Amino acid sequence: MITLKQQVFEANKDLPRYGLVTFTWGNVSAIDRHQGLVVIKPSGVAYDAMTVDDMVVLDTEGNIVDGKWRPSSDTATHLELYRRYPSLGGIVHTHSTHATAWAQAGLSIPALGTTHADYFLGNIPCTRALTQQEVEGEYELNTGKVIIETLAEQNPLHNPGVIVYQHGPFAWGKDAHDAVHNAVVLEEVARIAWIACGINPGLRHIEPYLMKKHFMRKHGPDACYGQK
Amino acid sequence: MITLKQQVFEANKDLPRYGLVTFTWGNVSAIDRHQGLVVIKPSGVAYDAMTVDDMVVLDTEGNIVDGKWRPSSDTATHLELYRRYPSLGGIVHTHSTHATAWAQAGLSIPALGTTHADYFLGNIPCTRALTQQEVEGEYELNTGKVIIETLAEQNPLHNPGVIVYQHGPFAWGKDAHDAVHNAVVLEEVARIAWIACGINPGLRHIEPYLMKKHFMRKHGPDACYGQK
């Protein structure tokens, strides 16, 4: 658990370092699948005052196992995603500027180029609006459910992020570090797409064969990017 | 007074730190309701040369009680707001880029997402234009009056900021630190709304039930955000 707490702590500290959060508007978690335990940032604690010991440890039903603070108010969303997708090791939520703008616009972030296709195999979908009942009920749990509904049968590691309508982005990965990496990509891709659509509103989606080439170059069985 | 001067000094220094001001284009004040005294930044003094002792202390009618400098030229606006709203403890004025752009556009900043709704329970209103008489008369006092006219019967802590037409934002809070916090939020929310409206000019306001959920999660009697 010490290692996982350290990883989650460092991943949380990376959020302001990459310019993804203002104040406390973001959180990172990670899961230890063996022990069935999740580590997450405490709610409303300032990033620069935060220490490893402030991290909260829960089981996947949300019972606190270790930690002196209340967990992030978005905890139920994280847990729902961990329960549904065994391949997820880390999850991030932020209100990063451009991804949040797309969420407010209510549109999926279109796959327009290789920067996008190096990480996401298709558009980054925007969820439907939650109903009044869903919001007034178990809101954070229902946020997790609508993300799952939106991903449908897709492999979550082939589309490692979603934007929640009128809210903001959730991203994930094989661990906390990877999840933050994907959150940075999601924000940068959202920013480039905004500018590109402004330059040419009639632009086209990336050619499917170019998207596949780039995604597979980094993530396929014969990946040639990076070092073996 | 020493504590309040220190608080106002630090809150003023936070303005350039958060990227809200160019040169001396901003000011923060705070009030001690017990003593009926207001502390405010001196006029036209550079942020990096400013010390605690440069802060100016006034009574709520604007008479200088302590300090070697003239107070901010916007002092009469601050005082009018303190007189009208007993719940205000701190006030900030800046020319932060995106909030000022909305003020120049003459439009209220629409409530489009949860980032907005975490702090503002509704649109951030833009005042009407001041008349020639109002500008040529007691301009700064009249700026305070038009802000009050714009807020009407709203709780100022439920809408902790307004943009003044063709001018820029005023924000406030329960103390100087809180006021600066809300000024940062106002600027970020203005920026996201600009981008979102550019992406989808036909976007919708946030659902009222989602706005209420988020505002109350942070500010309601049963707030679950942060630590008790």
Next chain:
Amino acid sequence: MITLKQQVFEANKDLPRYGLVTFTWGNVSAIDRHQGLVVIKPSGVAYDAMTVDDMVVLDTEGNIVDGKWRPSSDTATHLELYRRYPSLGGIVHTHSTHATAWAQAGLSIPALGTTHADYFLGNIPCTRALTQQEVEGEYELNTGKVIIETLAEQNPLHNPGVIVYQHGPFAWGKDAHDAVHNAVVLEEVARIAWIACGINPGLRHIEPYLMKKHFMRKHGPDACYGQK
């Protein structure tokens, strides 16, 4: 001269500090009216390698009086402005992003708010295109002439900057430091105006009485901004 060289050196170093220049794309000069001497940045010297001794001293006809380098390639523009306007003490040229974008758009930067009116009493005009003859002849001198033609009978200290069509901004002031200050304002005002026009293409110019109020509050005979 030592003092003026120091001032011009420091003002040039301020350009990258304020984010106004990429590489060597900018220059500041100042004039000693008593001695009739102008100090200007050398051409194409990197800002971080530059020292006070690299500054070039010229008379107002452009003859080098002191210095080991060639002066800025824009020197003839600076000199023409000093000759025409006795009130100018310092001049700046940059390719700052947003002011340059307005120059490329070929439009004057409209006076839309008090941020603008605190420094510029009216739109920031864009010059006409230079003719082929003017460009192929004494180009830099003709750039100075077209700036003068654009200002016409206006007081240059009431409109301390102009954008040159398809080129970029020139700004000035009572000394080198003041000129850089106005160049920073010009860039920020250009940025806000771009965003404001994007939010509401039908926005209105600032009310003339509000513009006058703000300009005079800072620059009029009864200025109340800052310390006496």
Next chain:
Amino acid sequence: MITLKQQVFEANKDLPRYGLVTFTWGNVSAIDRHQGLVVIKPSGVAYDAMTVDDMVVLDTEGNIVDGKWRPSSDTATHLELYRRYPSLGGIVHTHSTHATAWAQAGLSIPALGTTHADYFLGNIPCTRALTQQEVEGEYELNTGKVIIETLAEQNPLHNPGVIVYQHGPFAWGKDAHDAVHNAVVLEEVARIAWIACGINPGLRHIEPYLMKKHFMRKHGPDACYGQK
């Protein structure tokens, strides 16, 4: 080779310093024409962990001569350009934000002002889309070929960069340092053009005589910019 490895290493480190890359999204190479050897960044190695010894040395056919890592996945593109253009000494590829947005928009970056014309003698062209066959075959080699097809008979040092459709910018120069310089210019020019086109969609290209004047002032036989 030690000198060239050092130069390529430093030029690669400049990419994050100038804000041109996120993570490992970029690479710089340089060529020693005498020895016929190319030095390039290794694939997927983080910029802050990279050392001079991580650089990879290849011959112009792509055979590794020295180095412990796999070369950048874009190596075949670099080599094709070196083989075709004897004047090139260094090449850069990035996914810099605004240049990538133009690539996604599928439009050449129009020559709109002197900032552009100081470095590029004409529009910065966008390549055609690669066909499915070209992408599924020798993709990186074909990327080099389509850049060459796009430049056609132009002098590559008179148009030291191109944007590849739905991908991003390639820039070059007489050495690695110069190539990075041009990549910075390309990104800044792309950003200004985006803003300028937003301000005035009906804006005009730079007058040909003004473009020529500026390009020749810096690059012509009688260049008067900088120090001899």
